[in-house]
Amino acid sequence: xxxxxxxxxxxxxxxxxxxxxxxxxxxxxxxxxxxxxxxxxxxxxxxxxxxxxxxxxxxxxxxxxxxxxxxxxxxxxxxxxxxxxxxxxxxxxxxxxxxxxxxxxxxxxxxxxxxxxxxxxxxxxxxxxxxxxxxxxxxxxxxxxxxxxxxxxxxxxxxxxxxxxxxxxxxxxxxxxxx
Numbered sequence: 001x002x003x004x005x006x007x008x009x010x011x012x013x014x015x016x017x018x019x020x021x022x023x024x025x026x027x028x029x030x031x032x033x034x035x036x037x038x039x040x041x042x043x044x045x046x047x048x049x050x051x052x053x054x055x056x057x058x059x060x061x062x063x064x065x066x067x068x069x070x071x072x073x074x075x076x077x078x079x080x081x082x083x084x085x086x087x088x089x090x091x092x093x094x095x096x097x098x099x100x101x102x103x104x105x106x107x108x109x110x111x112x113x114x115x116x117x118x119x120x121x122x123x124x125x126x127x128x129x130x131x132x133x134x135x136x137x138x139x140x141x142x143x144x145x146x147x148x149x150x151x152x153x154x155x156x157x158x159x160x161x162x163x164x165x166x167x168x169x170x171x172x173x174x175x176x177x178x179x
Contacts (some may be wrong), residue, residue, distance in 0.1 A: 045071055059088065061114075082152055
């Protein structure tokens with residue numbers, strides 16, 4: 001199945017653009033040029049969101065998360081595509097990022113877009129997450145990784161989980177059903 005994007009895909013650099021164009025020759029990308037994203041680029045992303053829509057697709061690492069969070073604060077209605085870290089590691093293990101991911105992993109990430117929810121349906125308490133062994137228990141990391149993979153919301157640590165679940169409007173019932 002070939003996806004056609006009306007949205008512009010925001011990536012970190014030209015290697016990411018090159019990789020996406022191998023899969024989707026007509027895809028439009030906007031390169032941030034790294035994690036030092038400035039006000040001018042944020043204004044351009046805001047304008048692109050108004051005109052075409054934006055999909056944020058950054059590397060699953062600290063700089064990629066920093067870019068994503070900066071964009072999310074400035075342009076909260078953007079869609080997001082997440083790669084799992086294991087799918088974005090270069091064959092020899094020396095690189096991590098969109099440009100190193102396999103075609104199928106990229107396709108899956110772009111088919112499973114998530115959009116932050118403007119409304120907070122219900123509060124996900126830390127105690128709820130602890131009761132489900134998602135934080136504070138041995139094995140929490142693996143369980144959390146499986147949950148976030150199924151939800152398509154990217155890798156998170158224990159402290160980030162609650163925020164990410166709230167951000168994407170994921171309910172307690174959805175969490176319980178997936179576990």
